[in-house]
Amino acid sequence: MLDLLPDLFDHYPSKLQLLPLEFKPYGGKRLFWGEIVIVKCFEDNSKVKEILAQDGQGKVLVVDGGGSLRRALLGDLIAQSALDNGWQGIVINGCVRDVARLNTFSLGVYALGAMPIKTEKLGQGQINVAVDMGGVMVTPGMMLYADENGIAVSDEMLNFAFLN
Numbered sequence: 333m334l335d336l337l338p339d340l341f342d343h344y345p346s347k348l349q350l351l352p353l354e355f356k357p358y359g360g361k362r363l364f365w366g367e368i369v370i371v372k373c374f375e376d377n378s379k380v381k382e383i384l385a386q387d388g389q390g391k392v393l394v395v396d397g398g399g400s401l402r403r404a405l406l407g408d409l410i411a412q413s414a415l416d417n418g419w420q421g422i423v424i425n426g427c428v429r430d431v432a433r434l435n436t437f438s439l440g441v442y443a444l445g446a447m448p449i450k451t452e453k454l455g456q457g458q459i460n461v462a463v464d465m466g467g468v469m470v471t472p473g474m475m476l477y478a479d480e481n482g483i484a485v486s487d488e489m490l491n492f493a494f495l496n
């Protein structure tokens with residue numbers, strides 16, 4: 333299955349909200365879904381590193397980086413940690429770096445862009461607060477569905493076993 337989102341929107345039009353941001357795919361896995369965990373931070377990825385070092389089985393990390401294009405909130409080392417800990421994917425309203433390596437990881441990564449400069453880790457940021465992703469309120473525990481057609485969230489776990 334390569335195109336999940338079109339089928340999901342056809343079947344569950346009232347249960348999904350599209351995140352209307354200009355995400356680009358950077359991970360080797362383009363289609364993924366999972367329960368949302370949230371980090372809100374600005375040009376400091378301390379909390380991204382902290383949370384992705386914890387168990388992420390069945391989970392997706394949503395990072396509200398305030399849309400900053402001036403620092404990278406994820407690089408290959410933190411992505412490797414996410415992979416090792418079973419995370420399904422990471423969606424960032426902000427930038428990533430080490431994009432050639434990220435593309436080789438079996439991990440979902442969507443972000444606004446690439447940027448070679450890392451953040452200064454000062455321990456700033458919040459975990460599991462509600463965030464505004466392009467006008468859509470996203471809260472911890474919601475479900476996220478992503479592929480190259482788009483990224484959407486839902487209050488419910490949607491059954492799509494019947495698709496294919």
Ligand SMILES: O=C([O-])CC(=O)C(=O)O
Pocket residue numbers: 377404405406407408409410411429430450451
């Ligand atoms: O450490 C960082 O801030 C980002 C990075 O380059 C990595 O994850 O490898």
